[in-house]
Amino acid sequence: MTLEVIGISVLWLFLFGYIIIASIDFGAGFFNAYSLYRGKQHILTKIIQRYLSPVWEVTNVFLVFFFVGIVGFFPKTAYFYGTTLLVPVSIAIILLAIRGSYYAFTTYGGLKQKIYVFLYGVSGLFIPASLSIVISISEGGFVTLEQTGPVLDYLKLFTSPLSWSIVVLSLTAVLYISAVFLTWYADHANDIEATELMRKYSLIWAGPCILTATGIIVEMHGHNHEHYTRLIHLWWLFAFSLILFVGTVYLLWKRIRYGLAFGLLTGQFALAFFAYGISHYPYLLYPHLTIYDGFTNEAMATALIFAFLAGLALLIPSLILLLRLFLFNKEYVQGKQSNHP
Amino acid sequence: MGNEEAVFFSRVLTEMTLSFHIIYATIGVGIPLMIMMAQWVGIKKQDEHYILLARRWTRGYVITVAVGVVTGTAIGLQLSLLWPNFMELAGNVIALPLFMETFAFFFEAIFLGIYLYTWDRFENQKKHLLLLIPVALGASFSAIFITIVNAFMNAPQGFDIVDGHLVNIKPLLAMFNPAMPTKVAHVLVSAYMTSAFVLASIAAFRLLKGSNHLYHKKALFFTMKVGLIFTIATVIIGDFSGKYLAEYQPEKLAAAEWHFDTEGKAPLILYGILEDGEVKYALKIPFALSILAHGIPSYEVVGLNDFKKDETPPLYIHYLFDAMVTIGMLMLVLSIAFIAGLWRKWTFISSKWYRSLIVIGGPLSILAIEAGWWLDEVGRQPWVLRGIMKTKDAATSSGQVDTMLILFAGLYIILGIGSIIVLSRMFRKNTIEQELADRVTEEAGELD
Numbered sequence: 125m126t127l128e129v130i131g132i133s134v135l136w137l138f139l140f141g142y143i144i145i146a147s148i149d150f151g152a153g154f155f156n157a158y159s160l161y162r163g164k165q166h167i168l169t170k171i172i173q174r175y176l177s178p179v180w181e182v183t184n185v186f187l188v189f190f191f192v193g194i195v196g197f198f199p200k201t202a203y204f205y206g207t208t209l210l211v212p213v214s215i216a217i218i219l220l221a222i223r224g225s226y227y228a229f230t231t232y233g234g235l236k237q238k239i240y241v242f243l244y245g246v247s248g249l250f251i252p253a254s255l256s257i258v259i260s261i262s263e264g265g266f267v268t269l270e271q272t273g274p275v276l277d278y279l280k281l282f283t284s285p286l287s288w289s290i291v292v293l294s295l296t297a298v299l300y301i302s303a304v305f306l307t308w309y310a311d312h313a314n315d316i317e318a319t320e321l322m323r324k325y326s327l328i329w330a331g332p333c334i335l336t337a338t339g340i341i342v343e344m345h346g347h348n349h350e351h352y353t354r355l356i357h358l359w360w361l362f363a364f365s366l367i368l369f370v371g372t373v374y375l376l377w378k379r380i381r382y383g384l385a386f387g388l389l390t391g392q393f394a395l396a397f398f399a400y401g402i403s404h405y406p407y408l409l410y411p412h413l414t415i416y417d418g419f420t421n422e423a424m425a426t427a428l429i430f431a432f433l434a435g436l437a438l439l440i441p442s443l444i445l446l447l448r449l450f451l452f453n454k455e456y457v458q459g460k461q462s463n464h465p
Numbered sequence: 466m467g468n469e470e471a472v473f474f475s476r477v478l479t480e481m482t483l484s485f486h487i488i489y490a491t492i493g494v495g496i497p498l499m500i501m502m503a504q505w506v507g508i509k510k511q512d513e514h515y516i517l518l519a520r521r522w523t524r525g526y527v528i529t530v531a532v533g534v535v536t537g538t539a540i541g542l543q544l545s546l547l548w549p550n551f552m553e554l555a556g557n558v559i560a561l562p563l564f565m566e567t568f569a570f571f572f573e574a575i576f577l578g579i580y581l582y583t584w585d586r587f588e589n590q591k592k593h594l595l596l597l598i599p600v601a602l603g604a605s606f607s608a609i610f611i612t613i614v615n616a617f618m619n620a621p622q623g624f625d626i627v628d629g630h631l632v633n634i635k636p637l638l639a640m641f642n643p644a645m646p647t648k649v650a651h652v653l654v655s656a657y658m659t660s661a662f663v664l665a666s667i668a669a670f671r672l673l674k675g676s677n678h679l680y681h682k683k684a685l686f687f688t689m690k691v692g693l694i695f696t697i698a699t700v701i702i703g704d705f706s707g708k709y710l711a712e713y714q715p716e717k718l719a720a721a722e723w724h725f726d727t728e729g730k731a732p733l734i735l736y737g738i739l740e741d742g743e744v745k746y747a748l749k750i751p752f753a754l755s756i757l758a759h760g761i762p763s764y765e766v767v768g769l770n771d772f773k774k775d776e777t778p779p780l781y782i783h784y785l786f787d788a789m790v791t792i793g794m795l796m797l798v799l800s801i802a803f804i805a806g807l808w809r810k811w812t813f814i815s816s817k818w819y820r821s822l823i824v825i826g827g828p829l830s831i832l833a834i835e836a837g838w839w840l841d842e843v844g845r846q847p848w849v850l851r852g853i854m855k856t857k858d859a860a861t862s863s864g865q866v867d868t869m870l871i872l873f874a875g876l877y878i879i880l881g882i883g884s885i886i887v888l889s890r891m892f893r894k895n896t897i898e899q900e901l902a903d904r905v906t907e908e909a910g911e912l913d
Contacts, residue, residue: 179578181530181531181534181574181577181578182571182574182575182578184534184535184538184574185567185570185571185574187538188537188538188541188567188570189567189571191541191542191545192541192560192563192564192566192567193564193567195545195552195556195560195563196556196560196561196563196564197560198556199552199553199554199555199556199557199560200553201545202545202549202552202553202556203549203550203552203553204549205545206545206546206547206548206549206552206861207549207861207862207863208863209546210546210547210861210863210865210866210869211863211865211868211869213542213546214546214869214872214873215872217538217539217542217543218872218873218876220535220538221535221536221538221539221876221880222876222879222880224531224534224535225531225532225535225880225883225884226883227531228527228528228530228531228532229528229531229883229884229887232524232527232528232891233528233887233888233890233891272468272862273549273861273862275862420556420557420560421557421631421634423634423635423636424557424558424560424561424634424636427561427636427637428560428561428564431561431564431565431568432564435565435568435571438568438572439568439571439572439575442572442575442576442599443575445575445579446575446578446579449579449582449583450578450579450582456582
């Protein structure tokens, strides 16, 4: 395995981590707001609050880790993506900033108005939508190299069926992932009413999620044929992913083993995400930038990998401690311990 | 939008983000240490008041940390969005500390979550205190790593450029550059100092507003004492920073001190105005610049006239230096007088006017931090990477920076106002008198 491949694999893994835990977070915000609107807030809010409170800051770090890491391992991405992504990423930052800080303001600071709950819920859907634009751009066809530097063609981007299908997939995936997780979490807390509601939401969003995912492959056929061919080549990974999807839905339907259901879901998304990533290889940005010509020097790459291993040795035990105290601790999950400051 | 405009707006936007972020970042670095010390004293002395200090500070800290995290994410991404050419080069040489900073941040975030939700969960309070150590360490190491990147921008090393290509890259050598020791130390101790004075300012404000509670008096004494220690440290390290500048960035020192002709026995110029190249109405301290630069009065300090005109920073940075040093000295005197006054039983330290001065000291300290960072950043101009890359060559070619500037200005207004409202409501609704009374009823309830 070359240093380039190690680098991109590590980053891809962290991006996957971000997608899963951020989806839970974004979706939870949306379901919370929706239940308030439907007058069912009493069912969901406590469960959602109890999960989100100790982990919201950690979610953000996964994203920071990814973008700092990619500029470290592949400095040329700063040039290509930095220049072209100014507007969509700025919008995502602003939404993330308002969402994150107003979460703290309402949770710890006692701002209680309904309007914040709605803003919080809706902003959680706009963020994945604006971040998913990065994926569309990486498919090529939207960036041209002018004399002054790379330029993004907004008209083409906003009229492209591919970019809209990716946006829609990001939304359905957020809602589906979050609903399945919260079903398990609520069940873990022995909260029957919340479990039933979240189970219903999971089953509602399962179909749209898998449909939009399939739709992307179809759109890819027309947009980037080279990538499409490579995707099809990895059909077996997608087939495994589909089997896991069916498993999740079956368990939810039968009302059994919600923990396993969420595990299968993670597997489903991991397989699809990595199949997509592998088929994207070697391009970081079609057709301008590959992981080989965008790579940093050997000395830096080695140093980064060492730092990464040392960092992991510190992080993994800490993360396990966090999960044991708040996710796998029945007393906490069931709300028998509050202990907030 | 032409390139010049893109550079201009990129600079304004970066300056705005950093100026806003640094307030929350500085507090975020210093407060965990303050909480740790207060909780430690509380456990040692079995003093409820100190424990409550730690507890109440933690509540406020969560709010500032939230804004610090999101604005930190903003500046992290803006570096690539606004300065893609710089980041492409920097990514090759100085990515290591940036990467390590995310780990420090990760570590801090995880343990902050744990610390927050485990009050009263442990029989032995010291165990809970232990959880705060990674938070404080993570916060300080974030500051160290990020400051290393900034030090590298001032004194780049650890690579060679041959025919426009980067070769011989040594990531560790780039990290341990000459600017790093003084800069890192200065940023850390001034953050601890500022946090102490911000907290002192709150305690003094409460006392001024009529509360005569022992809790606030203890808080004031504790924070002023800690503040004094770190102010002394800041002054000493500031002196070393002067010596670093004289050796490695003489043009920055010369511009900040309005030192035009190379000469020995150079005086330090404070305040004053420039009229046709003449310094007027200034306070001149004989030999002081030579001493600041090298420790001996006869040392020859290089003047601005010895540098190329297009490679020196703007002269207004002199006032930034003045503001930083003046506030630092003021806080030194204020805290010395306070501690001495407690010891010698001087009554004026409990007077209204003295407490008002301490109240103003908090915001002033933050202003000094701002002035210090502006001095550092503007004083490096026209370079983004001193001697290697000019700021004008580093910026994005995008035409939408001005619109983004407006959007981000709106964001910072919302976050600024929001955090102030939330923080003041939090403590006004739940005063210390109220909280102590609540705890008594709670405990009585538990005994029943």
